[in-house]
Amino acid sequence: MKALINLFTYLIFPGFLFSACIGLIAGWVDRKVTARIHWRVGPPWYQNFVDIVKLLGKETIVPAGAKMTFLLAPYLGLLSLTLVAAALGSNILSPLEGFVGDLIVVLYLLVVPAVALIIGAASSRNPLASVGLSREMKLVLGYELPFILSVITVIIKSGITIQIGEIINHQINFGSNIASISGTLAFLVSIFCMQAKLGFVPFDASEAEQEIMGGVLIEYSGLPLAIFKVTKAILLYTMPLFLIILFMGKDLSPLFIIAKFVLLLVIIVLIKNTSPRVRIDQALRWFWGPMSFLASAAVILALLGK
Amino acid sequence: MSHKVIVPIGPYHPLQEEPEFFRLHVDGEKVTDIDIIIGYMHRGIEELSEHKHFHQVPYLVERICGICSSSHPYAYVLAIEDILGGEANVVPERALYIRTIVDELQRLHSHLLWLGLAGHFIGYNTVWMWAWRYREPLLDLFEMITGNRNHYGISKIGGVIHDIKDEDIPAIKKAMDDLVPAANMFKGAVMDDPVIHARLKGVGILTKQQAIDWCTVGPTARASGVDIDVRRDDPYGVFDKVKWNVIVEKEGDVFAKAVVRILELYESVGIIRQCLDKMPKGPIDADIKDIPPGEGIGHVEAPRGECFHYVRSDGTNRPVRHKIRAPSYVNIASNKVAAVGQTISDTTITLAAVDPCYCCTERVAVLDKKTDKQVLNGWDLIKLSQEKTEKIKKRMGINV
Numbered sequence: 032m033k034a035l036i037n038l039f040t041y042l043i044f045p046g047f048l049f050s051a052c053i054g055l056i057a058g059w060v061d062r063k064v065t066a067r068i069h070w071r072v073g074p075p076w077y078q079n080f081v082d083i084v085k086l087l088g089k090e091t092i093v094p095a096g097a098k099m100t101f102l103l104a105p106y107l108g109l110l111s112l113t114l115v116a117a118a119l120g121s122n123i124l125s126p127l128e129g130f131v132g133d134l135i136v137v138l139y140l141l142v143v144p145a146v147a148l149i150i151g152a153a154s155s156r157n158p159l160a161s162v163g164l165s166r167e168m169k170l171v172l173g174y175e176l177p178f179i180l181s182v183i184t185v186i187i188k189s190g191i192t193i194q195i196g197e198i199i200n201h202q203i204n205f206g207s208n209i210a211s212i213s214g215t216l217a218f219l220v221s222i223f224c225m226q227a228k229l230g231f232v233p234f235d236a237s238e239a240e241q242e243i244m245g246g247v248l249i250e251y252s253g254l255p256l257a258i259f260k261v262t263k264a265i266l267l268y269t270m271p272l273f274l275i276i277l278f279m280g281k282d283l284s285p286l287f288i289i290a291k292f293v294l295l296l297v298i299i300v301l302i303k304n305t306s307p308r309v310r311i312d313q314a315l316r317w318f319w320g321p322m323s324f325l326a327s328a329a330v331i332l333a334l335l336g337k
Numbered sequence: 338m339s340h341k342v343i344v345p346i347g348p349y350h351p352l353q354e355e356p357e358f359f360r361l362h363v364d365g366e367k368v369t370d371i372d373i374i375i376g377y378m379h380r381g382i383e384e385l386s387e388h389k390h391f392h393q394v395p396y397l398v399e400r401i402c403g404i405c406s407s408s409h410p411y412a413y414v415l416a417i418e419d420i421l422g423g424e425a426n427v428v429p430e431r432a433l434y435i436r437t438i439v440d441e442l443q444r445l446h447s448h449l450l451w452l453g454l455a456g457h458f459i460g461y462n463t464v465w466m467w468a469w470r471y472r473e474p475l476l477d478l479f480e481m482i483t484g485n486r487n488h489y490g491i492s493k494i495g496g497v498i499h500d501i502k503d504e505d506i507p508a509i510k511k512a513m514d515d516l517v518p519a520a521n522m523f524k525g526a527v528m529d530d531p532v533i534h535a536r537l538k539g540v541g542i543l544t545k546q547q548a549i550d551w552c553t554v555g556p557t558a559r560a561s562g563v564d565i566d567v568r569r570d571d572p573y574g575v576f577d578k579v580k581w582n583v584i585v586e587k588e589g590d591v592f593a594k595a596v597v598r599i600l601e602l603y604e605s606v607g608i609i610r611q612c613l614d615k616m617p618k619g620p621i622d623a624d625i626k627d628i629p630p631g632e633g634i635g636h637v638e639a640p641r642g643e644c645f646h647y648v649r650s651d652g653t654n655r656p657v658r659h660k661i662r663a664p665s666y667v668n669i670a671s672n673k674v675a676a677v678g679q680t681i682s683d684t685t686i687t688l689a690a691v692d693p694c695y696c697c698t699e700r701v702a703v704l705d706k707k708t709d710k711q712v713l714n715g716w717d718l719i720k721l722s723q724e725k726t727e728k729i730k731k732r733m734g735i736n737v
Contacts, residue, residue: 069466158342308460310682
């Protein structure tokens with residue numbers, strides 16, 4: 032019975048099916064709002080679902096010389112990200128059922144989609160993909176440092192715990208982490224890290240279609256491409272949710288979660304539409320310079336109790 | 338990644354909407370050399386034009402480029418009018434004003450188009466969509482004045498085809514008034530945005546000496562501090578009767594090219610306003626029938642630079658020689674110095690910064706980089722095309 036419930040949690044709610052649907056709808060909100068900002072009409076709400084279904088019906092082309100890793104890499108990203116979605120969802124539903132250290136696991140698993148992209152791109156043997164993967168790699172190296180620093184801020188603020196449920200409980204009892212100076216700083220930093228993790232402008236250099244024609248994704252088609260798209264959709268659901276849990280965890284009733292989620296989505300879309308793409312070296316400098324500095328300051332402030 | 342690879346931009350690439358091929362020799366992210374291969378759209382316009390009636394050619398050369406579609410016919414009729422004794426002596430004054438207005442409207446729409454594309458190339462799609470939104474009223478103006486949104490068909494030997502009606506003038510003036518706030522907005526968006534500064538400043542620098550050495554023209558040259566503009570140096574239309582400035586920037590980078598084009602928007606708006614105020618009444622066409630023997634040149638300042646036409650007439654009703662040089666022909670070549678040494682990200686915007694127009698530029702031999710030997714020239718392409726036609730004929734069982 033326990034196994035069945037776990038399977039349900041992983042596959043249906045709040046795991047794969049639920050997070051994918053929410054992610055695809057969030058992706059539609061992104062597309063629609065972007066379109067309205069551009070004075071365009073934008074797609075209907077089911078557009079992202081139709082896109083995925085269409086991709087499933089397309090031929091999968093495997094480039095000559097590509098190994099099995101080319102086809103397996105998308106699953107690696109999807110499986111680990113689904114695990115994150117399930118873990119975060121069940122932590123919100125029942126904060127006490129987690130285990131010590133699940134925060135670390137989530138942090139690890141959140142990197143895996145980027146790693147999957149890198150592996151897939153590397154096995155496709157395309158020169159443009161190799162440019163894209165080297166950019167993706169640099170970007171991961173760039174944003175992980177400030178992101179982990181800001182998570183450390185949260186850990187300190189929540190009374191040194193590495194359990195997501197404990198962080199939520201601490202915020203329910205003592206107020207949201209964002210309400211302090213260090214929390215606000217860490218939140219600001221992690222918004223930029225989220226933008227980079229999602230691969231949105233200004234940090235979409237690894238896919239830059241005008242430069243390297245989709246870069247890491249260039250050789251993908253059909254089912255594997257659809258899986259990457261779904262992974263990205265789940266990431267669009269998971270990342271804001273993770274930030275809500277870390278920084279705005281005081282009130283996690285459904286209505287408040289939706290409001291906070293929409294707020295974060297709006298921030299993402301606004302950043303995306305009001306800036307040009309930065310070069311990868313500029314992105315790296317941005318994350319290792321001002322962002323890491325701010326995140327370190329947040330850690331120090333948190334240690335001082337601010 | 339430190340090994341050398343070749344990153345192809347083209348022949349079909351989302352960067353630019355026309356077939357072109359830039360072969361970037363890349364070391365890591367750094368571009369060490371660049372091969373520029375164009376000529377995928379050779380249409381034999383010069384040859385075609387030598388088989389057309391003098392009065393048909395403007396419609397043909399208009400189709401060289403959908404963006405400079407006033408400049409090419411204008412340069413051609415200038416060349417013919419050069420044979421006849423000069424534009425100012427042949428063409429009625431009102432027609433000169435109308436030509437100038439259409440020429441400047443074209444510059445406005447072309448610069449806005451480039452601005453949008455430049456935004457797109459650096460991933461700033463909001464600028465892209467907004468620039469094109471403000472370009473749309475200009476296309477409506479074209480439709481009102483000439484009947485067409487893109488191929489205006491207004492230049493004619495000895496005058497223009499369509500008059501600007503008095504009742505249309507307030508609408509044009511209003512469109513100009515509406516455009517100024519939009520131009521202000523773009524000026525602010527480009528000149529005050531720190532991220533755009535970071536992306537465009539110091540990128541793709543073409544020094545003044547390089548700009549002169551590579552014979553660049555138009556905004557590309559003016560952004561490098563070369564003070565040239567056909568409208569002032571060899572005035573045509575009524576450019577010598579209105580007040581305007583040639584915009585020159587010194588830096589030579591992509592940012593300077595953007596600034597030149599944005600500031601030129603204001604000059605164009607000023608020229609159009611003055612023309613509308615000063616435009617006299619009168620005929621718009623000198624009704625010229627025969628072209629005497631002789632040779633003439635005509636050049637205009639197209640939005641991309643000097644557009645040059647040479648025509649020789651032997652007294653029949655067809656040009657015996659028609660030579661065209663479009664501005665992109667020289668500007669694209671300057672990428673060889675401007676784009677090398679950049680990263681791939683900067684190269685793409687540098688390549689686009691000269692506002693290249695590939696269909697204008699189709700007279701290029703294909704060279705092999707290693708041996709410097711010609712792989713294909715114009716004649717080879719024609720031969721290829723003939724062989725293909727033969728094959729198709731054979732397959733379809735046609736014997737001619």
